[in-house]
Amino acid sequence: MFGQVSRTPYDIEFSLLGIPARIHPLFWLVSVIFGWQLGRPDLVVIWVMCVFLSILVHEMGHALMARAFGYWPHIVLHHFGGYASFTPGRGYSAWTSIAILLAGPLAGFVFFGVVLLLEIVLDRAGVNLNQQLLVAFGMLGYINLYWGLVNLLPVLPLDGGQICRDVLSLFRRVDSELWSLRISVGVGFAMALLFYRLEARYAAVLFGLLALMSLQSLGARNERW
């Protein structure tokens, strides 16, 4: 979500369903930092694995939808996030972009549904789930449902912010870049305040920073909020 990330000798590269994927070493480091407060090495490892799986599923959603439209995407995971990159070609429109953007969070929601179903089936079958597995189920739910919904907020450069810009671009008389930035600043600061009140400090800082980035982009365009 923050542009192209350069290669390092420590990148892990593989291909999944024909989509090339690359993991930057900072992805692991930042995931560990965010999970450090869990306080137990086994829980930190489970957390990192859950983050990895969830973000991979999310980016695969974007990538497979882009592939369905005939583009050749690749995935990069980095700094507690990732992106699916491709060169838009013939027939690319706001609708194509909206479909590709929605496919990421949607893949996460489907993944969440599968995990929930698995948990119910195992429970009904009387399988005694150990504590680590239960923790992993909880984490997968938190990341895929909670962060999936948060990612749909109309704040740039989150998927929701980009969808908002694409939807506005469907209206000819609206400057979609300008208005998506203005919405991004307003919603971004409001969410920062809300998360602060809910004592979700990371989320409050993140949304504050995103709102400031949008405000800066408005300034670069000589526009005011």
Ligand SMILES: [Zn+2]
């Ligand atoms: Zn996404």
